[in-house]
Amino acid sequence: MITTSGLTKVYQSRGREVTALDGVDLHVREGEVYGVIGQSGAGKSSLIRCVNLLERPTTGTVSVDGVDLTALAGRGRRAGKELREARSRIGMVFQHFNLLSSRTVQGNVELPLEILGVSGRERSRKALELLDLVGLADKAKAYPTQLSGGQKQRVGIARALAGDPKVLLSDEATSALDPETTRSILQLLRDLNQQLGLTVLLITHEMDVVKSVCDSAALMKRGRIVESGTVAELLATPGSELAGELFPVTGAATGPDRTVVDVTFHGEAAAQPVISQLSRTYNIDISILGAAMDTVAGRQIGRMRIELPGRFEDNVVPVGFLREQGLQVDVVGEEDTGAKADTIDDELASLVKDGAK
Numbered sequence: 177m178i179t180t181s182g183l184t185k186v187y188q189s190r191g192r193e194v195t196a197l198d199g200v201d202l203h204v205r206e207g208e209v210y211g212v213i214g215q216s217g218a219g220k221s222s223l224i225r226c227v228n229l230l231e232r233p234t235t236g237t238v239s240v241d242g243v244d245l246t247a248l249a250g251r252g253r254r255a256g257k258e259l260r261e262a263r264s265r266i267g268m269v270f271q272h273f274n275l276l277s278s279r280t281v282q283g284n285v286e287l288p289l290e291i292l293g294v295s296g297r298e299r300s301r302k303a304l305e306l307l308d309l310v311g312l313a314d315k316a317k318a319y320p321t322q323l324s325g326g327q328k329q330r331v332g333i334a335r336a337l338a339g340d341p342k343v344l345l346s347d348e349a350t351s352a353l354d355p356e357t358t359r360s361i362l363q364l365l366r367d368l369n370q371q372l373g374l375t376v377l378l379i380t381h382e383m384d385v386v387k388s389v390c391d392s393a394a395l396m397k398r399g400r401i402v403e404s405g406t407v408a409e410l411l412a413t414p415g416s417e418l419a420g421e422l423f424p425v426t427g428a429a430t431g432p433d434r435t436v437v438d439v440t441f442h443g444e445a446a447a448q449p450v451i452s453q454l455s456r457t458y459n460i461d462i463s464i465l466g467a468a469m470d471t472v473a474g475r476q477i478g479r480m481r482i483e484l485p486g487r488f489e490d491n492v493v494p495v496g497f498l499r500e501q502g503l504q505v506d507v508v509g510e511e512d513t514g515a516k517a518d519t520i521d522d523e524l525a526s527l528v529k530d531g532a533k
């Protein structure tokens with residue numbers, strides 16, 4: 177739904193060049209909620225502003241719903257109209273809401289419809305329908321100053337939906353809100369994503385935002401995307417910084433001759449009682465050193481750091497059992513996990529053969 181290829185943005189600032197985007201390739205699938213996370217100055221705002229061409233990229237292309245927006249830009253009056261039309265199908269939600277204080281709530285939602293030339297009656301019908309959708313049907317005649325931050329953002333979202341967009345861009349939409357209001361706005365974005373099939377690209381500096389609503393995420397640093405994928409893919413990537421931050425687990429071995437293992441659960445495996453099965457099958461005591469279980473984008477997912485008695489060599493079979501259950505297992509402190517994994521497979525194979533004999 178959204179693709180950027182080799183996107184760069186270089187600003188000229190007081191006689192020197194600032195590279196805000198340095199070759200960004202982004203792929204957002206239709207119907208997903210995609211989060212771009214990064215620290216201040218990483219280039220997130222520049223990226224989102226280049227996606228709807230509020231900011232013209234220095235090089236590279238942006239296409240949204242199959243339309244190459246960069247090709248539409250700067251081709252005289254007619255192309256300008258095409259670009260405006262394409263933009264009207266991309267909704268945008270801002271951190272500070274950007275509502276007009278002189279207009280009522282309904283008037284704010286009607287504004288983009290006025291620009292699109294929609295008739296008065298139809299504008300009013302559409303605005304009231306959208307206000308109902310975001311849970312503000314009773315605030316149509318209120319003014320922005322009479323609303324809470326969360327309500328203002330709901331108006332901002334209703335306004336962003338006025339042009340029936342297929343894509344919603346969210347620029348730190350919850351950064352100015354308290355945690356509870358943040359949750360309700362994120363839930364609204366998720367509901368709209370599901371009810372309307374809306375594709376949502378959001379930028380944030382808060383990992384909790386990614387955790388609670390995103391299907392996929394990308395980590396930005398110094399104008400580049402350094403990691404990206406679905407949450408499940410990220411969790412399955414050993415050493416992924418995003419996965420580590422989404423599911424931080426800590427805890428050190430409680431003594432010598434212990435094996436510490438990080439187990440990541442997702443998909444069907446998350447619902448199975450694997451730890452108790454492991455304990456019963458091999459008659460071993462298992463200590464949980466740390467855990468982070470959560471529902472991410474509606475799926476149960478998590479990570480647990482457990483400790484098994486004995487050295488790694490003594491735990492080859494239990495570790496193999498966990499892997500057989502479809503879990504991702506990383507042995508903490510084992511340097512060459514790839515080689516170890518092969519060793520485990522070989523040893524398991526020979527154990528199975530021995531058993532058959």
Ligand SMILES: Nc1ncnc2c1ncn2[C@@H]1O[C@H](COP(=O)(O)OP(=O)(O)OP(=O)(O)O)[C@@H](O)[C@H]1O
Pocket residue numbers: 187188189194195196214215216217218219220221222223381
């Ligand atoms: N209009 C501009 N002129 C000059 N430099 C700019 C401009 N806009 C952004 N920059 C610079 O580009 C870099 C990336 O900024 P950007 O706002 O995209 O990052 P960000 O990740 O969104 O940060 P924040 O979360 O603080 O908004 C920064 O070094 C910033 O100073």
